[in-house]
Amino acid sequence: MIVIVAALKGGVGKTTTTVYLSAVSGARRATTLVDADPQASAADWLEHAADEQLERVTVVEAPTERLLVKALAKIAPDDIAIIDTPPGQERVLSTAFRHADVVVVPTRVGGVETPRVEAVLDLVPAKVPVGLVFSSARTFTNDYQDARAVWAEAGVPVWGAVPERVTIAAGPGGWLSADGLDSYRSVWRRILRAGRG
Ligand SMILES: Nc1ncnc2c1ncn2[C@@H]1O[C@H](COP(=O)(O)OP(=O)(O)O)[C@@H](O)[C@H]1O
Ligand SMILES: [Mg+2]
Numbered sequence: 001m002i003v004i005v006a007a008l009k010g011g012v013g014k015t016t017t018t019v020y021l022s023a024v025s026g027a028r029r030a031t032t033l034v035d036a037d038p039q040a041s042a043a044d045w046l047e048h049a050a051d052e053q054l055e056r057v058t059v060v061e062a063p064t065e066r067l068l069v070k071a072l073a074k075i076a077p078d079d080i081a082i083i084d085t086p087p088g089q090e091r092v093l094s095t096a097f098r099h100a101d102v103v104v105v106p107t108r109v110g111g112v113e114t115p116r117v118e119a120v121l122d123l124v125p126a127k128v129p130v131g132l133v134f135s136s137a138r139t140f141t142n143d144y145q146d147a148r149a150v151w152a153e154a155g156v157p158v159w160g161a162v163p164e165r166v167t168i169a170a171g172p173g174g175w176l177s178a179d180g181l182d183s184y185r186s187v188w189r190r191i192l193r194a195g196r197g
Helices: 014-026 041-048 065-073 090-098 113-123 142-154 178-196
Strands: 002-005 031-035 058-061 080-084 102-107 130-137 158-163
Touching: 002 014, 002 090, 014 031, 014 041, 014 080, 014 102, 014 130, 014 158, 014 178, 031 041, 031 065, 041 058, 065 080, 065 090, 090 113, 102 113, 102 178, 113 142, 130 142, 130 178, 142 158, 158 178
Parallel strands: 002 080, 002 102, 031 058, 031 080, 102 130, 130 158
Antiparallel strands: none
């Protein structure tokens, strides 16, 4: 199963989402994290992480479209691959989506984010399930409730909200946050369900 984590914008939680979902998935199934961002922040994170959950995840760097297609072709049907993508690369995303079983779009709360998310949704082929994850969310705010309402009305599923936490913001410099893992576990269940159709 190929899961693409995609957004056109940087700083919305793509890499964090990819790493945490890989940790969650890797606890049960053979999991490959494919890093399609030439910045390689996910690959760097895993290289330096001491977390046991991440030790079982295989990392493949695929900084070009061609290498990405190659990497995806090597994923065994029963294995899981989670793909981190670069910002602002419509072409790379379109290519990735052609191979996707599920697409996850991390976003932040706020009116300016909506059109950016819509632009990504427009690139996803109709038959591929897609859902949103609010990263760094302040779930107790009106803005958050408003954002949920917007997407509910648009019929776009929200697979979860990951609360804003300093332990998650620590990124590669810290341990995976127990809280973060809990939130992403629940997102992962939704992804698996969507992927099974
Ligand atoms: N749940 C969260 N709580 C706090 N900070 C977060 C959370 N999720 C992501 N961040 C922070 O937001 C910033 C952008 O996240 P990142 O995953 O690097 O986004 P992208 O890959 O889309 O550029 C990073 O500094 C990251 O640590
Ligand atoms: Mg990133």
